Amino acid sequence: MLSVIIRSALQKYRGLLLPGQAAVRAMSSSSSPGSPYTTLAISHPAESVTHVELNRPEKRNAMNKAFWSEMVTCFNEIAEDPDCRVVVVSGAGKIFTAGIDLMDMASDVLQPEGDDVSRISWNLRKIIAKYQETFSVIERCPKPVVVAVHGACVGGGVDLITACDIRLCTQDAWFQIKEVDIGLAADVGTLQRLPKIIGSRSLVNELALTARRMYADEAKSSGLVSRVFADKETMMAGALEMAGEIAGRSPVAVQGTKINLIYSRDHSVAEGLDYMASWNMSMLQTQDVMKSAQAAMEKKSTKTIEFSKL
Structure with a gap:
């Protein structure tokens, strides 16, 4: 029955395409010159559904300085938009996200302002709180957020998806809490939200302390995701079908x-x-x-x- 629903959604989805375009490509909405966003592409693939796409495919959707503020602006606007009832989040290109853009973020994290330890720490705390807001705003948004993950979901990507309401992934997806490998503890939501999502505290501890990869089947069996799809095209059709079902309710x-x-x-x-x-x-x-x-x-x-x- 599920396969029938997905095939039906895929046909509807393809009906939205321009001639000659692939399904996943048409789902994307490249940032136009007038767009306020440089790291996100916003589109409306169905009535009452907003698609937010991480849109730095050339950088594997790594999260640079602009991303952290643009997500806040974007979801604050979505929260107040009466025309939006459901949000779908995905990533452009070959993977969902490689996580934090270390080259772009290094100055903030490694060289915070301040004349002494107390002032440096105070400023660093403000920076961390600002980054935490980037994903907390997703959780606070009253509109349900469906996230669709393909390929790698690393570091900050795990922080992002744990703030979403429904998580879907492709068979080739994998997840990694990468922070211990770069000398820090994850600080923008994974350690707080993941234990409430996955039933096994031992598994959460293992993933966070070893930085090993969790693949799609384990993510499904542990409860991190609720559905696994064969590929990105099928997943996006499934995400749209689900979003449409939700948007049709009160x-x-x-x-x-x-x-x-x-x-x-x-x-x-x-x-x-x-x-x-x-x-x-x-x-x-x-x-x-x-x-x-x-x-x-x-x-x-x-x-x-x-x-x-x-």
Whole structure:
């Protein structure tokens, strides 16, 4: 059944292409002269779906100084965009990302400003907090974020995907917490989020302390990703299909679900239930509930419902 759905999505996806273009190529939206971004390509491949593509393929999508600020700007805008209900994140070129661009970032990390140890440390802490915001903004964005990984996902790439809501990958994908190999502890989200994603604390410790690679099958069995696809083209079709399914639901329900899932992850069951009660005492008054109930009684798909923008 899944293969049928993916083939159907792939056909829809190809229908969006210009003549002679490959599917994955058409998904990309190269930064135009008027684009505010130099490291990201933004496109809208389907209604209510925004595609954010890491767009430095010539540098293996390494994360330079511009990337860290552009991601914050991008996701802050997406969070406020009523036309966007779901986000798909992927990487252009041969791999998802090689992680931090050490050559470009060295001056910030290795030569922070300050006259003494205290001032240097103070400034370095501000720099680290700024980099942490780059991925925390993904987690805070109320729109669900589906990330699609192909090839290598190294270092900062793992920090990025652990802040996303749904993780997909190709059969050739591999993941590596690389930081111990360059003399530091991962400091922008992996060590905080990965233990909440993977059930085995021992496995998380092993990956973080040895910097070994985790390949697609192990990533799937451990819970890091929920689906593995044969190749990038099929994965992107699957990601779009999933994004379309989510976008077709009530944005009140979808965004409320994401916010409460994250809150409950970080709080006790009792606190999560109390927060949920406070949340839904207002959100249950939406017209979306009546529309969905009416569709169910008439045995219609929610795809037939036009939900208002949120």
